[in-house]
Amino acid sequence: MxxxxxxxxxxxxxxxxxxxxxxxxxxxxxxxxxxxxxxxxxxxxxxxxxxxxxxxxxxxxxxxxxxxxxxxxxxxxxxxxxxxxxxxxxxxxxxxxxxxxxxxxxxxxxxxxxxxxxxxxxxxxxxxxxxxxxxxxIPVIKGLREGAAANAIGRVYGILNGTCNFILSKMEAEGRDFAEVLAEAQALGYAEADPTFDIDGIDAAHKLSILASIAFGTRPAFAAVQAQGIRHVLGADIAEAAALGHRVRLVGLAEAGPHGLFQRVHPHLVPFDHPLAHVTGSTNAVVAEGDHVGRLFFQGAGAGEGxxxxxxxxxxxxxxxxxxxxxxxxxxxxLAAPTAADSGERRGRAYLRFTVEDRVGVLAEIAAAMRDAGVSIESLIQRGVTVEGHVLVAIVTHEGPERCVAQALERLRGSQSLAGQPLWMPILG
CATH class of the missing domain: 3.40.50.720 (NAD(P)-binding Rossmann-like Domain)
Structure with a gap:
């Protein structure tokens, strides 16, 4: 030997x-x-x-x-x-x-x-x-680098942070809000005393930049990853997502296209029939889509000693x-130096949540901002859910460019009808 x-x-x-x-x-x-x-x-x-x-x-x-x-x-x-x-x-x-x-x-x-x-x-x-x-x-590095080496990967995405997934799935199962579940996660050792890297999406962004490099043959480009965490997700958002047939998950997604490399970590609405919707607790999961092998799904423990x-x-x-x-x-x-793709050109459906004053004309103001920005509304929901005296309004959009949604939210910036910033979450296609 x-x-x-x-x-x-x-x-x-x-x-x-x-x-x-x-x-x-x-x-x-x-x-x-x-x-x-x-x-x-x-x-x-x-x-x-x-x-x-x-x-x-x-x-x-x-x-x-x-x-x-x-x-x-x-x-x-x-x-x-x-x-x-x-x-x-x-x-x-x-x-x-x-x-x-x-x-x-x-x-x-x-x-x-x-x-x-x-x-x-x-x-x-x-x-x-x-x-x-x-x-x-999870042997996802080896899977992409070796097992899928013959494939052109179209996109790679998944649940890359166990702390966030534990918090979101706990909020979902027990109907509790973010701050309360975060405190429990810290007490159990699932979250650090300073959880910023986890809950603001930075840890997942680090991992996504590595996966993207291997999947697309590009230099690691962490600085180009758009990262938005979960600290502004409410229990009411998770309940609304469930009513719409979705679950909320923090998803890191990288996609190569003719206009460059897109990399983003952001809370998404994930349809019940997608495997990521059933990843709960501190588990991680990664999906890679190859041109010949099809969809590959890797799931398992994303952290811990063993x-x-x-x-x-x-x-x-x-x-x-x-x-x-x-x-x-x-x-x-x-390894190619990647060009960052413009997220405004991406098309998809979205969930928007507004915390608003409970008075006449608020819904019309929001609808007008959507109309003027070219956003087509699939559904507008107000269920009477209140947060500190305000009412929650949820909108699901038809498929369209993300730029239009951003313009609509910009039109509403500073509105006296809104209490706090709106929450926007893409719907995973």
Whole structure:
């Protein structure tokens, strides 16, 4: 049998500890599948004294995380530190420049610096793997990069953040509002103390930019992702969506077309008969549409110790087998610089919700703004639902350009009839 693949772990939080536990639990199986043993030989983390429930005395402790890149007895560094810059990026650059393999679960770093790291990996002939960076234990990176490699992908989309999906499906099941369910999610550990990255769609946008790069052969373009989170979704919106035959989900969607690459994270109304409507709790799901393979649907645990560690170790097994390949499915030099598509040209149906004063003329004012902007109304609903003394009005539009909807909302900006900003959600086609 070949010599062991020697691994250094940077970061011993939930995922780092999970990697060690998984390698211990399935050691014989992993060795047979990899064709050689995979052994952790060095570790590094911020707090050496913390009890992690694992015997760490068998590993060499390295205080300076960046020094792992220069260890002579290390073949691969696995990074679970997190953060788009700082120590994680320093370690990634040094490891790849030294010609050593690098495995990461760090979607923020890849979204911001993926092209640079891919170029470093190619120059150093070093594998760069990141299955755990998107959708936890779901093998969607491998599925797109390898399984669907012969296909032209039309679009890729899905539920990419488990925290938001937990909150929305809890609101749906129990008829509660956002703030109350967020507090519960934080108490249960599903949401961070500062949940901004999750609930404002930034985490999902990081992941979407990685998926789009692999699916469409473009450079990661996180800055071009339009991101809108779920903090303004009301329980009444979810109830109205259900009455219309839909569920509310935070969907990240990327689509390549003749006018460029469209990337957006936004709450959507998803029809009951679409598989994403049935993804509940903290589960993630990704849909890819290929020109020959058709619709591919990936679903599973999107976070957590076991699923994420599973993806990290799967990357280590690939490296042990000698399976590398370009990180973003084609050589970095062939990745196109994407042109951002104009969202105003997109056509579709939409859900609009207004919080308004309960008085004569308000509905006429809204309808006039829609008419003047060229928005065709399919249905206008006022059920008498009140929020702090105001009435909720919901509109579903016929299919049309998003630009017209934006113009209608702009016409209503500053109206004395409206209390707060309207909520707009596309209806997934």
């Amino acid at each position: 070949a010599d062991a693949l020697r691994v250094a772990l940077a970061g011993l939080g939930t995922v780092g500890g999970g990697v060690i536990r998984l390698l211990d639990a399935n050691r014989d199986l992993i060795t047979r599948r990899a064709g050689r043993p995979i052994e952790v030989v060095a570790i590094s983390a911020r707090d050496r004294t913390r009890d992690r429930g694992i015997d760490l005395s068998r590993f060499a402790w390295v205080d300076d995380t960046s020094a792992l890149a220069a260890q002579d007895d290390v073949d691969v560094v696995a990074e679970m530190i997190g953060g788009s810059d700082g120590p994680a990026l320093t370690l990634a650059r040094a490891t790849l420049a030294a010609g050593r393999g690098f495995v990461t679960a760090n979607k923020a770093m890849l979204a911001h610096h993926g092209l640079e790291l891919a170029e470093l990996a190619e120059r150093g002939n070093a594998p760069l793997k990141f299955e755990a960076a998107v959708a936890g234990g 699923p994420t560690a599973s993806a990290v170790v799967a990357d280590l097994i690939d490296i042990a087998r000698g399976v590398a390949g370009p990180p973003f499915a084609m050589p970095a030099a062939l």
